Amino acid sequence: MxxxxxxxxxxxxxxxxxxxxxxxxxxxxxxxxxxxxxxxxxxxxxxxxxxxxxxxxxxxxxxxxxxxxxxxxxxxxxxxxxxxxxxxxxxxxxxxxxxxxxxxxxxxxxxPTEASQMIADFNAMADRLEKAVDDIVTWNSLIAHELRTPVTILKGRLQGIAEGVFQPDPALLQSLHQQADGLARLVEDLRVVSLLDSGRLQLRPVEIDLASEIEGLARLIERDLDKAGFGLRMTLTSGRCVADPVRLRQAVLALVDNTLKYAEPCVLEIAARVSDAEVVISVIDQGPGMPEGFTKRAFEPFRRAEDVDGKSGSGLGLAVVRGIAEAHGGEVTYERRDGLSAFTIVMPRMNRSGLGAE
Incomplete structure (x- = not known):
């Protein structure tokens, strides 16, 4: 009743x-x-x-x-x-x-109904408040930990140059540039994850040719892949869809970076196809892949493989990928296929505003 x-x-x-x-x-x-x-x-x-x-x-x-x-x-x-x-x-x-x-x-x-609902809403609000406070404490600690290493390296090298200990040769300057670039990417990942967590990430969806976008990104990463001993194979199906090209490239680049950090040198495959209803993008490597106990937590912020196998990383890349996929109304998954590790982004061909592709 x-x-x-x-x-x-x-x-x-x-x-x-x-x-x-x-x-x-x-x-x-x-x-x-x-x-x-x-x-x-x-x-x-x-x-x-x-x-x-x-x-x-x-x-x-x-x-x-x-x-x-x-x-x-x-x-x-x-x-x-x-x-x-x-x-x-x-x-x-x-x-x-x-x-x-x-x-x-x-x-x-x-x-009464109103009193029961009010108590349920109050408890839900209290749960979110407690979680938010705990997250703030955790995030402050983790952010400080992640920023400490690159900032310390930059400070030490620059102090050495100022005191004449190091000579500002091209190799050292390149190293400093890499540290600064890594620091900038870490800050950007932190910003994106914060925006995603608060639901404030703004997309700028436009009609794009997915294959062309992936090919353009591949040209930018080929050199880094080659230096790390990776090959590149692309399996692209031409098709038009609606997405934010900047965020989409950011997600794919994060998956490639994840491969460079944790996979053994192999031929990296990037596959993309557009069907009538959805867009599918996969980044596939030859493993060794993630342990089963880690896969469910891998897409959470600051969850990283070093918790399992001792390798390094900020633990934000996969969280960024998940957030960008969800912001497009899709999802990202991980699975093992015939000994291969595959990260797959699946999202609607048409964005939430209803703008479609011909």
Whole structure:
């Protein structure tokens, strides 16, 4: 049966109290008259009397008082049932205001619909608040940890150059440039993950040729792949779709970087196809892949393979990929295929605004 709303229960309580007072008073009156007729009929007023006898006035008064007391008892119980949810909510709110973010409102008995929903919403809000505070502490610690290494290296090298310990030759300058580039990419990943987490990442979807975008990106990464001992094979199906080309390239580049960090040198394959309904982009390498216990957490921020196999990384790349895919209304998955590791982005061919591709 559907629970009654708070206003309905209040109205019913008021009506019930009124009726209970009247009914109980009448019951007491009938009971008193019955006793008088049985044991003291002379005390009852005559049939043609204009006013009740004094004893009858006393009976009426006592019966009204007894009926009111009985109705008040019932009203108190009903009011307590309706007020208890608000009291427990107020107590939890005061505890949170005092700094106890783990405090929650609890129901010990069934409550009106509005009160139950309000407590559920309050607890959900408290959960999000507690998680947000915990995330802030965790993120501050992790960000400081990730920034410490590149900043320390840059500071040490620059101080060495200033003091004449190091000569500013091309090799050293190239090393400094790489550290600065890595630092810039880390900051950008942090910014993107923060925007994604708050739901504020803005996409600029336009109609693009997916194969052309991937080919353009491949030309930019071929040199880095070659230096790391990787080959490149592309399996591209020409087709037009609607997406943010900058964010899409960022996601694919993050998957390629992930391969460079964790995979053994091999022929890296980038596959892309556009069907009537969706866009599929895969980055495939020859492993060794991720351990099974790590795959479910791999796309969370600051989750990195060094937790499992000792390799390095910021732990943000896959989180960025997941966020960009979800911002396009899609998803990213990981699986092992015949000994190969495959990351696959699947998203609608048409973006959320309804802009389509011909």
């Amino acid at each position: 559907k629970a009654q709303s708070l206003s309905q229960r209040l109205n019913l309580a008021i009506v019930g109290i009124t009726l209970a007072t009247l009914i109980l008073s009448l019951v007491f009156v009938f009971a008193a008259y019955g006793l008088l007729f049985q044991f003291a009929p002379k005390l009852i007023s005559a049939e043609n009397a204009l006013f009740p006898a004094p004893v009858e006035w006393a009976i009426y008064s006592v019966c009204v008082v007894l009926g009111s007391i009985a109705a008040s008892v019932v009203a108190t119980r009903v009011a307590r049932r309706m007020v208890e949810p608000l009291e427990t909510l107020a107590e939890a709110a005061r505890a949170i205001a005092d700094g106890n973010l783990s405090a929650r409102a609890t129901l010990v008995a069934p409550a």
